[in-house]
Amino acid sequence: MGSIFRIESIEPLDDCNAWRIKLLLTADKDPELARLTHHMQSQIGSLGISSFILLLFLWGKYKEIKELGDLTPRTIPEDVKTYFSTILAASDLALGKIEDGIGQLLSVVNIRDKQSHMPRGNKLNNYRKFMLYYMQGEWDLAIKSIEEVVAIETCQTSESQQEWLGFYYMLIGKTRCRQGRYSDAMTYASKAYELCKSSLPETHPYLASCLQLILVINIIKGQTDQQSAISKEIVKVQTRSLPQEHPENRGSEMLDGFLNHSSGNRIDFLLQNEFFQSSFKQTVTNTTNDPISLLKMIFVDFIENNTDEALSRINKVIEITKRMKI
Numbered sequence: 476m477g478s479i480f481r482i483e484s485i486e487p488l489d490d491c492n493a494w495r496i497k498l499l500l501t502a503d504k505d506p507e508l509a510r511l512t513h514h515m516q517s518q519i520g521s522l523g524i525s526s527f528i529l530l531l532f533l534w535g536k537y538k539e540i541k542e543l544g545d546l547t548p549r550t551i552p553e554d555v556k557t558y559f560s561t562i563l564a565a566s567d568l569a570l571g572k573i574e575d576g577i578g579q580l581l582s583v584v585n586i587r588d589k590q591s592h593m594p595r596g597n598k599l600n601n602y603r604k605f606m607l608y609y610m611q612g613e614w615d616l617a618i619k620s621i622e623e624v625v626a627i628e629t630c631q632t633s634e635s636q637q638e639w640l641g642f643y644y645m646l647i648g649k650t651r652c653r654q655g656r657y658s659d660a661m662t663y664a665s666k667a668y669e670l671c672k673s674s675l676p677e678t679h680p681y682l683a684s685c686l687q688l689i690l691v692i693n694i695i696k697g698q699t700d701q702q703s704a705i706s707k708e709i710v711k712v713q714t715r716s717l718p719q720e721h722p723e724n725r726g727s728e729m730l731d732g733f734l735n736h737s738s739g740n741r742i743d744f745l746l747q748n749e750f751f752q753s754s755f756k757q758t759v760t761n762t763t764n765d766p767i768s769l770l771k772m773i774f775v776d777f778i779e780n781n782t783d784e785a786l787s788r789i790n791k792v793i794e795i796t797k798r799m800k801i
Contacts, residue, residue, distance in 0.1 A: 535721035537566040614654040641670030683712040
């Protein structure tokens, strides 16, 4: 009781559905363990329903969070409802249910028009505003909102400042990528990765998220030289930090397999990939016309032989790219 182990390696055993996990005994004085413990405590806070909801989200249990929201709206304390609605909206985004997510945020964010503002100085309020604009495809307004969060974080002094700035820069990079501004997106993604790398354990999921964004930009720009190496590093980090069934983990494994198959075998690989056939296609939405959403839809269209629809979307991407002068 009380012993703490670090996962040293995870390797599949030959010819059977089993894995060999090597554990390394560590102690409270382990600096990486101390950093990870501090990070988890600062994120989760005190025990209670808020912590339980956040843990479900970090575990990738988006459907379970939705079910919890349907079953217990009247039993959740008033001071938790706004927080819960924010987590529900983030779960909707992860599931591709954009309209549901917008509805959740509008229930707790009173924005009558594009000129109205919530009180400044509150990171959570501005973060909700960022989420709302992001889901609505209002990229410039989303950037403005998250930059307000960055300004607030920069003025504060805390042990977790660098990791939070890294997280917010990653969000700016994701938004610029959605907007089609790939050079700006790469600048922020690289900055986010460096900040997270210097302040978080090497197996933290934020590092994988930064690398995912860098990989997506490389794929879009046709820069193939580092794609496989980045993809393998993402899988390595997520395998050691996320449960095997986590959607992020399975999505990265799918992309890594896709990149490591020859071009002639990639479609067959996806047709046989259970995650692509179920979860991935369910998260692709037809409600937005940003480059990333269009590229996901093109991806699915080609696999399902919807050539005309795919070509139509390709033309939309070209139009957006020309407008942005990329």
